[in-house]
Amino acid sequence: MSVDYKLYDLGDFRLQRGATLRGAKLAYKTFGTLSPAKDNAIVYPTWYSGQHPDNEWLIGKGMALDPDKYFIVIPNMLGNGLSSSPSNTPEPYNASRFPQITAYDNVRAQHQLVTEHFGITKLPLVTGWSMGALQTFHWGAMYPDMVERIAPFCGSAKCSRHNFVFLEGVKAALTADAAFNNGWYGDKKPEKGLRAMARVYAGWGFSQAFYRQELDLKALGYSSLEDFLVAFWEGFFLPKDANNLLTMLWTWQNGDISDNELYNGDFRKALGAIKAKAYVMPGRTDLYFPPEDSEFEVAHMPNAKLIVFESVWGHFAGGPGTSPVDVKFLDEKLKELLNS
Template sequence: MNATAVAQRTQHPLGNLPLACGHTLPEAQLTYLQIGELNAQRSNLILVPTSYGARPEDLAWLAGPVLDPERWCIVIAGMFGNGASSSPSHGAMGLAEQGWVVSHRDNVAAQRQLLAEVFGVERLPLIYGWSMGAQQAYQWAVEHPEAVERICCVCGTARTTPHNRLFLLSLRQALTADRHWNGSGFNAPPEQGLRTYALIYASWAASQPFFRSLAEPVEDHVEQHWLPHYQRHDPRDLIAMLDTWLA
């Protein structure tokens, strides 16, 4: 089955959403992808929160090899800051420099609203999350244990570790040290900052055996395969997601 061919991508309005940081996100939007059909008992919905830098369609590959769309209604929910759901690039959300930090409590609140308003679902058989998606699954289980039967957390921690925090701070510094950073955004694309950012990310995310196996120089590999993935994002969105991760 070609799961992506039957996926229905939708943007759901949440209204004005109060955030844990004290700000209210005006006319908040949550973008999600639905693969598979909800059954009559509304008991087969699996929630997949997105990971860092991912948009819902980036995780559609899970339908089939990991989650059976013939059995499950798979809802992939984009977290705030990813450029698909409400993000700084939309103009309604600021950065930590202005006191804006979206927490996973905010992402979970938005997802709960989505599930109630669109699907009429209050209890989930499974939340599947990778990396920051796993963090959101943990948040669901801690905050709403009555609503979650199971969580499957892959490559994610319930609390960001000091070592992981160092990685995130180095990424943030790579962007904000760019000459186009103005203290609250960018006056022009931070091309040098993004290249430094991509080099840092690649050095942490892939292993020594992986880099030893490359046919091309590591600099070329990062330029061709890692940099384009992050260039598609507004750099303010990359920072906003880092701040959520740091929080």
């Protein structure tokens, strides 16, 4: 089977929570050509359960992320099944023994790829959706002198308490399946748990207005609400590995740009350290990341602007190419930011 990505060897990678991933791998894909001056690179991290192909809808000729102009790097999150993950790591750190990964770990690994492998010292832009936005905020706070612009969309710099609680519901649904067997399910995947998780998620990914307007039928073309829940949502999660999903879920719940030795838990200080020109873009009806959280972030960042998706598509206003109107809006804002 041919693969369209490369693996970068991180070596023995020490994690923030104390474990070491030996022979750790970071999967990535690039678009475009790195300029001789190495000054045209954009980092575009993946989101919860997503892999690099799920990011490609925002890249194209004539778009803000134009491979004719920029060298675009999509690094796959640790735990997503392509980079080092429970599903592909040898014993003893396999399956549910896979260690806890923070967003800080992810961005440190990405920084190693960008600086040591590509020799890049300046980034015109880091951008990402959802957990990609979490990593984008981390880039801004961890490497303020390197990152010139950030555009986190439909995501936050710190997992809110309400968001944490939502994810507890997702986790409980997945792990309640007896077949899950504390993560030691082998080849027999916890199908009931994955389907239950999908049902919990379905009430959060799109807004009340989305369902009220029946956009699952009228815009996405499903034949009934049940068809949408099975074909879209269950179909989305069933191919994914349960331990991988739980690893990324833990990363999400513990997302916090100040949870490191740079800021020692001082969230305002971490936000204040982000020098990059920032477009922080929440969705008006996003149930995970409401604009109020973004307002707080922008108020404490020195060079940030709040730009809201006035959309009924909820969290999916920002991803993965689902709402054409919102894609166009996002692309225009990214062009504006890159040209500033």
